[in-house]
Amino acid sequence: MKNLARKRLLEIGLPLPRNDDWMYFPVSKLSSLEIPAVENSSVENKNALGIETESNAAALLPIAFGAYSKITTIAPNETEHGILKNRDEFSHSIFKVSTGAKLYLEILGNKSERKISCERIDLELETDAEVFLFFHEQISEETTHLTHIRITLAQNAKLHSNMLFTGKGISRTSSEIFLNGNSSFADYRSLAILTDKASEHSHLKIHHNARETKSTQFARHFLSNSSYASYDGSVLAGENCPQVNSSQLINTILQDNAKVSVKPNLKIYHDEVECSHGCTCGSFDEEELFYLQSRGLTEEKAKKILTRSFAREVFPDSLPYSKRISEELSKRGF
Amino acid sequence: MLSIKNLHATLEDNTPILNGVNLEIKSGEVHAIMGPNGAGKSTLSKVISGHPSYQITQGEILLQGKNIAELDIAARANAGIFISMQYPIEIPGVNNIEFLRMALDSKRASQGLEKISDSDFNSLIEKSMELLEMDNRYTERGVNEGFSGGEKKRNEILQMAVLQPKIAFLDETDSGLDIDALRIVSKGINALRNQERGIILVTHYKRLLDYVKPDYIHVLRRGKIVLSGGAELADELEAKGYDWIPGDEE
Numbered sequence: 001m002k003n004l005a006r007k008r009l010l011e012i013g014l015p016l017p018r019n020d021d022w023m024y025f026p027v028s029k030l031s032s033l034e035i036p037a038v039e040n041s042s043v044e045n046k047n048a049l050g051i052e053t054e055s056n057a058a059a060l061l062p063i064a065f066g067a068y069s070k071i072t073t074i075a076p077n078e079t080e081h082g083i084l085k086n087r088d089e090f091s092h093s094i095f096k097v098s099t100g101a102k103l104y105l106e107i108l109g110n111k112s113e114r115k116i117s118c119e120r121i122d123l124e125l126e127t128d129a130e131v132f133l134f135f136h137e138q139i140s141e142e143t144t145h146l147t148h149i150r151i152t153l154a155q156n157a158k159l160h161s162n163m164l165f166t167g168k169g170i171s172r173t174s175s176e177i178f179l180n181g182n183s184s185f186a187d188y189r190s191l192a193i194l195t196d197k198a199s200e201h202s203h204l205k206i207h208h209n210a211r212e213t214k215s216t217q218f219a220r221h222f223l224s225n226s227s228y229a230s231y232d233g234s235v236l237a238g239e240n241c242p243q244v245n246s247s248q249l250i251n252t253i254l255q256d257n258a259k260v261s262v263k264p265n266l267k268i269y270h271d272e273v274e275c276s277h278g279c280t281c282g283s284f285d286e287e288e289l290f291y292l293q294s295r296g297l298t299e300e301k302a303k304k305i306l307t308r309s310f311a312r313e314v315f316p317d318s319l320p321y322s323k324r325i326s327e328e329l330s331k332r333g334f
Numbered sequence: 335m336l337s338i339k340n341l342h343a344t345l346e347d348n349t350p351i352l353n354g355v356n357l358e359i360k361s362g363e364v365h366a367i368m369g370p371n372g373a374g375k376s377t378l379s380k381v382i383s384g385h386p387s388y389q390i391t392q393g394e395i396l397l398q399g400k401n402i403a404e405l406d407i408a409a410r411a412n413a414g415i416f417i418s419m420q421y422p423i424e425i426p427g428v429n430n431i432e433f434l435r436m437a438l439d440s441k442r443a444s445q446g447l448e449k450i451s452d453s454d455f456n457s458l459i460e461k462s463m464e465l466l467e468m469d470n471r472y473t474e475r476g477v478n479e480g481f482s483g484g485e486k487k488r489n490e491i492l493q494m495a496v497l498q499p500k501i502a503f504l505d506e507t508d509s510g511l512d513i514d515a516l517r518i519v520s521k522g523i524n525a526l527r528n529q530e531r532g533i534i535l536v537t538h539y540k541r542l543l544d545y546v547k548p549d550y551i552h553v554l555r556r557g558k559i560v561l562s563g564g565a566e567l568a569d570e571l572e573a574k575g576y577d578w579i580p581g582d583e584e
Binding site for chain 1: 383384385386387406407408411412416417419422423425426427428433436437440441444476493497
């Protein structure tokens with residue numbers, strides 16, 4: 001697989017600013033990477049994990065640079081809880097979730113002290129499998145981290161993805177979700193709380209490849225100082241996939257000199273599809289601030305409460321990781 | 335207690351809204367302000383509480399002799415001004431009771447008091463909720479989250495009960511209330527009526543005043559009080575409207 005990834009990476013090259021998928025990311029941060037040469041001696045499994053046709057360099061980098069692929073299988077109808085905490089410069093984890101199995105997976109951001117680190121996670125959900133994901137990116141200043149998460153879902157499989165970004169460095173998290181089985185479902189929620197010079201880039205592609213599939217995206221950013229976030233979310237509804245339902249909502253509160261870029265992208269190839277998109281960007285609501293202050297709370301405290309409300313709405317109490325996320329938010333004063 | 339003297343206020347674009355309001359509220363008194371739509375009733379409550387969309391161009395608002403117009407919104411609230419909103423906002427994700435506790439602790443801090451103890455706070459909440467016949471939904475949800483219009487109004491009176499203001503300005507507290515809810519909210523207001531507090535009711539209808547008997551009724555029109563009288567004025571206004579009132583010509 002390593003050679004296949006190297007071969008493919010040499011074909012597509014490292015990302016450039018003119019690549020649509022990387023237009024918001026400071027690609028110059030990756031210029032120090034040198035793609036290793038293909039080793040002739042290896043015999044490889046053709047197109048495993050879609051590598052031969054992969055167009056996202058972030059999906060290829062960890063494997064091409066020699067990450068050891070660790071495979072974990074959840075047996076049919078079993079329930080497993082796990083924490084993934086990679087410290088390597090390049091890492092690759094594969095989770096195979098068998099029929100009817102449930103996986104609760106907490107992915108803690110890479111703590112590698114290297115200037116650049118890349119991580120790939122593959123999740124394969126068989127029929128009726130269900131995965132609850134909590135991903136927390138918290139990289140330190142002066143570091144750049146790429147994460148690629150590739151998820152395939154068979155019939156009736158369900159994905160609940162909760163992403164929290166509180167890092168101080170530069171991160172790009174690309175997720176590619178394939179709803180390949182009828183009635184499969186993906187819920188993607190993300191919250192970025194960034195400050196100083198933090199820069200976080202979410203890149204999401206949801207492929208509706210079967211009938212009656214459903215996806216929801218709910219992303220919020222709270223950005224202050226000189227932080228920057230981008231959200232590039234695509235939904236692709238295939239031509240033989242009726243009754244697809246998809247929604248996308250992105251809200252941003254901007255303060256100081258912070259910036260956000262949002263790019264929704266809907267590609268619909270079937271008439272019987274419901275897709276919605278909404279996006280808001282602004283500061284605090286004046287009436288909400290007034291209401292809180294009229295109860296005796298200072299403007300500073302009122303803003304803190306509204307930020308907390310804004311953040312906590314992404315992860316309602318009914319979600320399995322809501323308590324865990326709530327703890328992380330409390331630690332940060334939200 | 336509250337003395338409003340020749341109060342003039344405008345919107346940010348200098349459009350005049352209040353044109354010389356004079357009002358004296360003594361401790362223990364209940365005043366009702368009535369008037370046609372657009373008369374400036376809600377604006378008066380917002381100006382008193384310090385809403386940033388309005389600016390005072392002339393006059394004074396004295397609370398126990400101190401001009402509160404110079405204070406910011408929170409300081410006015412902590413000094414004892416409470417405004418029950420016509421349209422209370424929802425704040426999902428911030429627990430209703432936690433919010434009340436933050437507000438109460440903020441007021442106590444402004445008075446140099448320590449934070450309220452768990453037992454005192456729980457007892458205060460329990461007593462106040464019982465008065466307003468409120469169930470656990472009010473403690474479990476976010477501030478006004480998913481509440482009906484009537485439930486939001488009841489929640490406003492709960493806040494008043496907990497914060498114990500010196501002056502409570504209740505802006506159309508009866509709007510959106512069904513018969514039972516009106517009775518309960520009125521019961522709450524009457525229970526909070528005492529010699530330490532002045533209450534100002536803004537309303538369009540006499541029905542609230544049947545439950546909460548005012549000492550005085552004022553008619554506000556075009557940003558000015560044009561008529562004042564006793565509780566009997568409500569019947570006259572209900573019967574005759576506002577057109578007959580002298581001094582109200584264009």
